[in-house]
Amino acid sequence: MVEKQEIENKKEKILEIFQKLVLEKGYSKVSVEEITSSLGISKGSFYSYFRSKTDMVLECIEENFWISLERQKHIENISNSMESTLWNYFIERFQTNIQHIKKELVLISLFKNLEILEESIVKRLICFEKTYIEYWEKQLEKYDEELNILEEERHEYAILLAKMIQGFRMSALFVTQDENFFTTDVAEVLKRIEDKTILNKIEFLIKNILKMIK
Numbered sequence: 475m476v477e478k479q480e481i482e483n484k485k486e487k488i489l490e491i492f493q494k495l496v497l498e499k500g501y502s503k504v505s506v507e508e509i510t511s512s513l514g515i516s517k518g519s520f521y522s523y524f525r526s527k528t529d530m531v532l533e534c535i536e537e538n539f540w541i542s543l544e545r546q547k548h549i550e551n552i553s554n555s556m557e558s559t560l561w562n563y564f565i566e567r568f569q570t571n572i573q574h575i576k577k578e579l580v581l582i583s584l585f586k587n588l589e590i591l592e593e594s595i596v597k598r599l600i601c602f603e604k605t606y607i608e609y610w611e612k613q614l615e616k617y618d619e620e621l622n623i624l625e626e627e628r629h630e631y632a633i634l635l636a637k638m639i640q641g642f643r644m645s646a647l648f649v650t651q652d653e654n655f656f657t658t659d660v661a662e663v664l665k666r667i668e669d670k671t672i673l674n675k676i677e678f679l680i681k682n683i684l685k686m687i688k
């Protein structure tokens with residue numbers, strides 16, 4: 475049991491360094507050699523924890539997936555209507571958890587580099603996106619009686635809803651006006667989260683989403 479925990483701790487350290495380097499340099503410029511050099515370990519030691527860089531990236535995506543799943547379960551447990559689901563989702567997704575923000579910034583970097591990613595990584599990212607749409611489709615079904623949506627239209631509404639919410643959050647927290655288009659600065663994201671106008675923007679979006687689906 476102790477040995478298993480030590481392995482997990484070492485894997486987590488490797489993932490932390492990987493995330494740090496991605497935020498500093500971008501995914502395409504981070505190599506296994508640079509990760510091992512930063513940690514002061516050999517490449518052989520790295521490969522005793524991950525079979526490849528791809529394997530490490532997949533584990534990073536999985537961490538994000540399970541965080542997202544737990545968040546969705548929590549929101550479901552504390553919500554009792556479509557409106558409260560939307561509010562609780564936004565409140566949860568605008569929390570100032572630094573580690574979660576770093577992980578999400580790494581995901582953004584991966585999406586920016588789809589053309590150079592291994593097929594297995596691209597497939598996992600697409601699967602991640604599909605589960606997000608499935609979540610909203612489930613919420614639309616759960617609160618069907620209070621909504622004005624035909625069953626055969628539910629999936630399309632879920633896609634629209636997911637894209638609206640995701641687009642708003644990306645624009646509010648991560649999009650920049652420079653050539654990189656997305657920030658990699660955690661402090662900048664935290665500053666945006668704490669912006670006093672953000673709640674008014676969320677309220678405006680929720681009001682218009684409810685107009686669309688009710």
